Amino acid sequence: MTRLLRLYPQLLRTGFAEAVAYRAEFLIWMFSTNMPLVMLAIWAAAARSGPVGAYTQQGFAAYYLAALLVRLMTGAWVVWEMTMEIRQGTLALRLLRPLHPLVQWSADNIAAIPMRGIVAMPVIAILLYVARAELAHDWFSWLLLCPALLGAWLLYFLVQAIIGTMALRFESAASLFDAWLGFSNVLSGYLVPLDLFPGAIRRLALVLPFRFQLSFPVELMLGRWSRTEALELLAAQWAYLLLFMLATRVAWRSGLRHYAAYGG
């Protein structure tokens, strides 16, 4: 554990240097994240004649800008890295190192956060300018936002890790992640705020883990929850995380037993 604590800062430094080296590509990936703005366009047009549910035009702007911010800050791409390394056989090299590959990958993903922050800066500025009145007034909400964002990222990372380990067993793991992404786009509130969902789908979305990946941090920013409610939701988020961590561990161990590196 202490060894890991000593190693991790160094891993973060290397990861950051890598992100800087690929800055042009990195920026383009970030700019491709525009779905919240596309959705904002239709809702802003719909809310011109009066608020929809609890949302005015400004309310929608606040929701989608916050969603964009959460999405930009909690990105992970480990599933593509894993499927590629497994297919090309370079995973074998990683397994030889005295360090768990997932630790290395997590450092790579976290190290990109400063770069992500730079891209997210204009979004934050516009959010503060356009929809300041819609944001949470309670400092407690903002305090909880830190663990909630960390949880959201970890959830995304772990799901990718679990699906990535499935590439050890069969070929179309990347397609499986694509399917997961489809459900997550709807059920995490990325496309439409959860409270505008029709009844049955909303009840489903509220118990599934997807909401903790995006909707929950966004709602914290918008001050939707009282202190006790927010704490309860945070506990639920981390309970899911614990479950996903266990699943990752099991999936990784049993997957590796199936793994045969391509050599030559």
Place this chain on the structure above:
Amino acid sequence: MMRALRVVRAQLRASIAIALQYRLEFAVEGGLALLWVGVTLFPLIVVFGNRPEVAGWTFPEMLVVLGWFVALKGVLEGTLSPSLMQVVEHVRKGTLDFVLLKPADAQLLVSLSKIEPWRLIDLAAAGAIFAIAFRRIGHSPGAPEVLLAAVLLCAATLVLYSIAILVVSVAFVAVRVDNLLYLFQSIFDVARWPSTIFRGLLSVLFTFVLPLALMTTYPALALLGKLTIGTAAGALLGTLLFAAVARAIWLASIRRYTSASS
């Protein structure tokens, strides 16, 4: 001309034959395409659950726009993007030399080199969306409307293709930005809404600079019988101009190309 058509046919046959080797992938990706059509429809259903019309568009009218969007997205992600991504790969590895050496037009050779035939499901889904939309409207479009829409669909595909060619031409200058095509794909997502929901600067941008209106809004209006002949003629003229510019830039970029190898 005949020769060009023969090249296209041979290209198509080869790339379909390659894709059909992977039968499981065909089924899996086909299912995924359907899932994503559902994901595309969902926000629209929620919006119109709350509002009878948005910016002058009713639900079935908006469905027609979305139908064109689903169809064109299928064309973009099923043929144009995969093929042109290979060009970027060719440039990076220096293997574009082999394409340029072949005795046929390079643009023709690269444009259909990779096809994902399961995206045909997108076209089928678009057909289903049109059927639902016109059942709700209560009457089906007449022959002249369908004809005009078909012409505009060709124009839309041509514009889409030209933009993709333009994006790839950038790869000759700056090899590092090989994901520029993804950026365009994500901007294309805006075309799911009719261009008139935007106001001011954005509406000008999406009509004239990046003609998303031409790709989905105009064909939809044509099918609904609401497009004036003047706008249609302007759109066609604009398309031809756009295609000519894209072709010129492609030729200029090819001339600049210096192989990466040796």
